[in-house]
Amino acid sequence: MTDHIIIGGGVIGLTLAYSLACQNESVLVLERGTCGQETSRAAAGMLATDIELREExxxxxxxxRRLYPLLARRLERETGIDCGYREQPFLLKRNGREYVFPSVGQIDPRRLTTALMSALRKRGVSIxxxxxxxxxxxxxxxxxIESNEGEWTGRTVTVAAGRGSxxxxxxxxxxxxxxxxxxxxxxxxxxxEPLPSILFDDSVYLVPKADGRILIGATELPYDETVGVRVAGVMSLLQAAEQLYPPIRDAVIEEVWSGIRPQTESGLPYLGVADSSRRIFLATGHHRHGILLAPVTAEILANTLRLIQKEEVR
Structure with missing residues (x-):
């Protein structure tokens, strides 16, 4: 039997698994597809400013944000993989006003997923x-847990399966x-010359990455869970990007993609033990802020799950 089963192999589920594994808890990660290849893969990795967030x-x-550089350095020491954490200037245009931040963090979600997977396997975590x-x-x-591949038993389960939760x-x-x-x-x-800062306005964002790419996003289509990328969506992003940063017209397109983000009516994620339950925990509904909130989500849940484990051992 495993101490903790985590359903969902995106950045949130993998970060929680890593936090628990670092405390020598036994962990099993179950993923319906391939880890990190759904919503996490689609994210730009900006660690948003408070202006972009609900006050809560x-x-x-x-x-x-304080946890991210610590996590990135630890993963690089353990795996040799650079997660793409960097801090750079950030220009935000919102409601006709400009906000300039001298240093805002970002991470590369794809590299982060790779590093987490490598670190978990080194620690003997089953994925x-x-x-x-x-x-x-x-x-x-x-x-x-019942599945198409058999059954597993754990002392707790955390559901971090995005929209499938x-x-x-x-x-x-x-x-x-x-x-x-x-x-x-x-x-x-x-x-x-590389784009020197993150640019963000009401219609589009441009995020320069360490490998020279610029990520442009993102459309928002509520209640649309179709696969694929619309021509209209790409055109709207490129038009808005050119208005924000005219040199982008000379760029070469390398990749297009889409992802489905889970949103709640309140705009706040589900985080903690489920109602009427003692052993089923929730980590879902983060919408656009899943990458940003992954380390703190893992910290909160891991602390709670370890307490349950210690109480039962006593």
Whole structure:
């Protein structure tokens, strides 16, 4: 039996698994596809300023920003993988006003996922991919997971499966309310001098990466969970990007993609133990801020889960 089962192999689930593994807890990660290849892969990795966030998230975001450089350095020491953490100027245009921040952090979600996977495997964490969980059954002392690949039992389970969390939790009689928001993005490469800062306005953002790419995003299409990228979406992003930064017209498009972000009606994520449960925990509904809030989400949940483990050992 495993101490902690985590359903969902995106950045949030993997960061939680890593936090628990660092405390010598036994962890199993179950992912329905390939880890890090859904919403996490689509994210730009900006560690948003408070102007972009609901006030209720400010304290969590501040803590998460402090944790990120520590996490990135630790992962690089353990795996040799650079997660792309960097700090750079940030220009935000909102409602006709300009805000200039001398230093705002960003991370490369794809590199971060790779580093987390490598670190977890080095620590002996089991990661099972292509596992379609069909049911969660909570008992007095354990939680049983049923899937297309068999059954697993753990002392706790944390559901961090993005938009899929709602249906999974329903199998355990737990109700949450989320809806999908599709976001389309593209990556371009611009010859010459690199873009020196992140640019962000009401219509588009441009995020320069360490490898020379510039990420442009993102459309927001509530209740759209279709696969693929629309021509109209790409055109709208490129037009807005050119208005914000005219040299972008000479860039070469390298990649386009989309992702489905889980949103809640309140705009706040589900974080903590599920209602009427003792062993089923939630880490979902982060919408655009899943990458930003991953370290603090992991910290909060890992502390709670370790306390449960210690109490039961006593």
């Amino acid at each position: 998230l400010h304290a969590l975001a501040a803590r998460s 099972e991919e292509q596992v379609d969980v069909t049911r969660i059954c909570e008992n007095e002392d354990t939680v049983r 709602q249906a999974l939790l329903a199998t355990a009689g737990i109700s949450i309310a989320t809806y999908g928001v599709k976001g389309e993005c593209l990556a371009v490469r611009l010859a010459g």
